[in-house]
Amino acid sequence: MSWEKEEKSPGWTRREWVKLAMTAGAVGTIAATGGLVTGQLLPPPIQFPGEIREALTYTKFPTPQWWNSKHGRPMRVSDFEEWQGATGVWRGVFQDDQWVPGTGFPVLAIRVKREDAHFVTPDPTSFAPLPEGFNLYYDDGEATRIIVVFDRCVHLCCSPGWHVVTNPPPPRDYGTYGATPPTWTVFEQDPIYCICHASQYDPLLLVTDLNPSPVNVNYPGARMVHGPATRALPLIPVKAEAGTLIGGMADPRWYVYC
Numbered sequence: 001m002s003w004e005k006e007e008k009s010p011g012w013t014r015r016e017w018v019k020l021a022m023t024a025g026a027v028g029t030i031a032a033t034g035g036l037v038t039g040q041l042l043p044p045p046i047q048f049p050g051e052i053r054e055a056l057t058y059t060k061f062p063t064p065q066w067w068n069s070k071h072g073r074p075m076r077v078s079d080f081e082e083w084q085g086a087t088g089v090w091r092g093v094f095q096d097d098q099w100v101p102g103t104g105f106p107v108l109a110i111r112v113k114r115e116d117a118h119f120v121t122p123d124p125t126s127f128a129p130l131p132e133g134f135n136l137y138y139d140d141g142e143a144t145r146i147i148v149v150f151d152r153c154v155h156l157c158c159s160p161g162w163h164v165v166t167n168p169p170p171p172r173d174y175g176t177y178g179a180t181p182p183t184w185t186v187f188e189q190d191p192i193y194c195i196c197h198a199s200q201y202d203p204l205l206l207v208t209d210l211n212p213s214p215v216n217v218n219y220p221g222a223r224m225v226h227g228p229a230t231r232a233l234p235l236i237p238v239k240a241e242a243g244t245l246i247g248g249m250a251d252p253r254w255y256v257y258c
Helices: 014-033
Strands: 051-053 085-090 092-095 105-112 145-150 192-194 199-211 217-226 238-241 244-247
Touching: 105 199, 105 244, 145 199, 145 217, 145 238, 145 244
Parallel strands: none
Antiparallel strands: 051 092, 085 105, 105 145, 192 199, 199 217, 238 244
């Protein structure tokens, strides 16, 4: 059956999901182009007093998910089992220890399998230097590897997900797009999937790509393996402090397209 057919996934139809994702994309546009306080992307007139947190913080998903009970808490490395992912916010504004919805950058954190046979990383000199102490992914050198992406599809700024919608499943005509995702072909894990228009990105294939808006700028991202998206999904540089995942800003232009 075509992925464009109306099907239900955990009580949701594809139409309902698209409506949710487009609404979230509109919120993300505000978060990515305005400013709340010094050092954040959003400038006045949208202003909120409060504290900006660099720690990645869980956000609640609209369908039942393993991390929903952690809403508002910092993401910890030990929370994630292999191939688990979760939604969150980075550089959000907090008032009275509560996140102000619509502020900060929506993110998707994924613990991938720690192996090097299929994991690809880009030339670190091909984009702006990362903040000191940060990497394109977190790696404990033993068993855990976590990547974090900006959770806005480069196609139309919908909200990609990680294993939250499987009905309809992602289209798998990967050869058409010049790249086959090892997440699926080797490990039988669906790539990052934007159900709105079927764009997919592989968190094992980290590449350098070009964001043409507002100006041409190179950035690192998870490779696009299925369109209509035409480029990679931007990464959030990350590190861990006392077990908590922290985001780092290298170049805000990586995320300016919504």
